Amino acid sequence: MYYLGIDLGGTNIKGAVVSEAGEILKEASRPTHNELGAEHVSDEIALLIHTLAEGFSPDLIGGVGLGCPGTVDPSSGIVRYANNLHWELFDLRSALKARTGFLVQLANDANAAALGEAAAGCAKDAESAVILTLGTGVGGGVVLNGKLLTGYTGAASELGHMVIVDGGEPCTCGRRGCLEAYASATGLIRMTREAMAGHPDSLLHAVTREQGAVDGQTAFLAREQGDPAAAAVIQQYIHYLSLGIANIINCFYPQVVALSGGVANQGERLLQPLRREVASQVYGNQYLEKHTEIICCTLGYRAGIIGAAMLAKQA
């Protein structure tokens, strides 16, 4: 049997035909044209589903799954709120059922990506995994025994919205001091800018001029050239990220915590100091026989597509 996996983004809709084992057989994408409204976006998704299904016997298509940004209700198929699509209470499942005949399985996009990594990526053989996406925000997904944890409300595991600094930096969610406000690329950029303001002689300025702007790489690049202000920024960033990951381990004790998103591209430069910081904070770490592995995700943007297909497989 094959499954169609769709990742609905603000700019593009990406999709694939995926095998039971999570291998991609065929990929395609279409522009979202979100400015034309939810009904139009539904048309685009339906067209993508038709394109993907072409050439496959309908009997062999086991179902369709879709990852969507924002707060979705997996049981009803309603997108409750998707900030960057400007959608509120849109019944995406009905819209797609009418257009394609498929009963599409929905999940939050970070959740779908987590399921993809657990099914066919970095956490393939793990009994449990928590995936953290360090991008503009901090997205999360928890996979326990191969299934997504979506909870009673059906809402995604919002691991980025865990306060780690009471009264700290404002978060987009309205609270202060959330992990997202510190461990996102946005948080790293803020800390980099603060360091630049405090250290006019830092190499951070030269690196920024070369790159054209401050981004999540700036501090890592300047640190490689021996800049102490950059090293302090990275230490600060890793401190906050380690707080969040240790909190997550103390809650879930998963086999794997895996990082994705722009900042995770630093690989071992990020992971090595991070593992040390986290180990010192995990409750009872010295008495435990087994320990959570902290690694990077491996599937890139395909994680969301493969995970969406796995939603259909699990339905």
Added chain:
Amino acid sequence: MYYLGIDLGGTNIKGAVVSEAGEILKEASRPTHNELGAEHVSDEIALLIHTLAEGFSPDLIGGVGLGCPGTVDPSSGIVRYANNLHWELFDLRSALKARTGFLVQLANDANAAALGEAAAGCAKDAESAVILTLGTGVGGGVVLNGKLLTGYTGAASELGHMVIVDGGEPCTCGRRGCLEAYASATGLIRMTREAMAGHPDSLLHAVTREQGAVDGQTAFLAREQGDPAAAAVIQQYIHYLSLGIANIINCFYPQVVALSGGVANQGERLLQPLRREVASQVYGNQYLEKHTEIICCTLGYRAGIIGAAMLAKQA
């Protein structure tokens, strides 16, 4: 079938014969005499098991479960570290197998209590529940679809050891700013003492004289008499507790969060303001159709015994 549930405490070992539905048919207890060592405590547990099993046909005893303080490994039956018993790497399962013939199922005591509340107490019909015990520390247990979340490491869900105040109050676990350092009765007592030091005219002093010492009730009693310093202490305590509970909801989105332990005896005096504070912090709360219910536990000390029996039932 009946199951024996044992709750191993520092002072007493309590046990019961429990029905499939979680009803207690017979109770008994013995002193722990922990000072005599782990082998002696194992003798005491074995005697309690014999006392409980007496009068029941061996064919009808389906198994034995035991809740133990500290870090236990449910799969091997080894107590990895129990601070208040002074045990380290004690193979309790083998000790009890040799004495009773039963293959005893082990869990952390807070976890066992959570399973008891989920099986037969305040969260009986909930698909998921998080139980927080607000006592000397903050213990926790997560029950998803009737099963305890113990994770890859087998260690309990240590929800009290989630940093909410970076660099905050020292915690017994070695980190700073853990939920336990603020939301435990110990944390409440510290805040009450701080308020007394800052407000020599507060009624907190008179209440303390009446009670003989500051405890988790002091601030609640003084607030009832209209004391503003006491009201501020309770507001502060609820602020921290709400941070932790909102973090837990954003991670797990359980159907129920239930509180037990001394502070939870305040009931609605605690729950009403707490629910308001938490609701304002849950991610996407206004878009969700279903919401986590925040309530108090109902089984008292029996939660741990019933939950321990349920461990045996689930084995």
